[in-house]
Amino acid sequence: MPLRLYDLCGADDLRFSPYCARAKMALALKGLAYETVPVPFTGIAAIAGGGHATVPVLEDGDRRVSDSFAIAEYLEDRHPEPPIFAPGPAGRAAARFVEGALFGIVHAAAMPIVGKTIHDRLQPADQPYFRETREAKLGRSLEAAHADRESRLPEARKLFFPLRHTLARSAWFGGDRPLYVDAVVYGTAHWLHAVNDADWFAGDPTLTDWFERCRAIVGAGAPA
Numbered sequence: 001m002p003l004r005l006y007d008l009c010g011a012d013d014l015r016f017s018p019y020c021a022r023a024k025m026a027l028a029l030k031g032l033a034y035e036t037v038p039v040p041f042t043g044i045a046a047i048a049g050g051g052h053a054t055v056p057v058l059e060d061g062d063r064r065v066s067d068s069f070a071i072a073e074y075l076e077d078r079h080p081e082p083p084i085f086a087p088g089p090a091g092r093a094a095a096r097f098v099e100g101a102l103f104g105i106v107h108a109a110a111m112p113i114v115g116k117t118i119h120d121r122l123q124p125a126d127q128p129y130f131r132e133t134r135e136a137k138l139g140r141s142l143e144a145a146h147a148d149r150e151s152r153l154p155e156a157r158k159l160f161f162p163l164r165h166t167l168a169r170s171a172w173f174g175g176d177r178p179l180y181v182d183a184v185v186y187g188t189a190h191w192l193h194a195v196n197d198a199d200w201f202a203g204d205p206t207l208t209d210w211f212e213r214c215r216a217i218v219g220a221g222a223p224a
């Protein structure tokens with residue numbers, strides 16, 4: 001039975017979730033075949049079960065793993081070769097740091113910029129839920145946040161400086177091969193580009209080249 005990944009979907013089957021993209025790249029890096037099951041926001045609770053339900057969820061036979069980082073660790077423990085974390089606890093801690101920095105800094109800065117665009121690209125049945133939950137977090141309407149996106153975008157783009165800083169010296173976070181840290185950053189980049197709000201890496205060949213190489217890995221590790 002192939003691995004199955006429950007994957008957030010918008011209108012026209014748009015797969016934009018940063019966390020699901022991370023899980024897909026982790027699976028591809030491991031060379032594992034998988035199939036995806038599209039899930040709208042309003043369908044997540046039914047498949048994730050219990051607590052604060054989120055996707056991705058990986059199904060491996062009768063085993064279910066939720067949370068993208070837990071999925072990467074599960075894959076690493078179950079299929080050690082090729083490794084996707086640098087050796088030892090330090091490798092996982094470094095990946096956690098990157099995950100946290102992206103969530104706390106980049107996602108926080110990007111959400112007001114891309115929130116309305118995401119909303120507009122969801123299935124109509126998902127839109128009220130998304131609006132209510134995201135406006136509560138933003139403290140204002142999606143439209144009000146969208147109105148000053150042009151002025152916020154340059155500062156938000158600068159938040160990718162650490163990525164440029166790293167890739168100027170190394171093809172991947174793993175040196176000559178990609179690691180899960182690449183997948184973590186790729187997921188965020190995929191999210192921002194998939195909702196088609198702006199070309200976040202415009203005019204930056206280093207970031208564009210790395211992003212295209214990540215995309216090729218995810219595309220080649222395509223679903224079973």
Ligand SMILES: N[C@@H](CCC(=O)N[C@@H](CS)C(=O)NCC(=O)O)C(=O)O
Pocket residue numbers: 008017018019020041044053054055056066067068069133
């Ligand atoms: N830390 C979790 C976060 C997953 C997450 O927030 N996923 C979003 C989709 S991008 C979700 O399922 N949200 C459910 C909701 O907003 O109700 C992970 O890395 O998997």
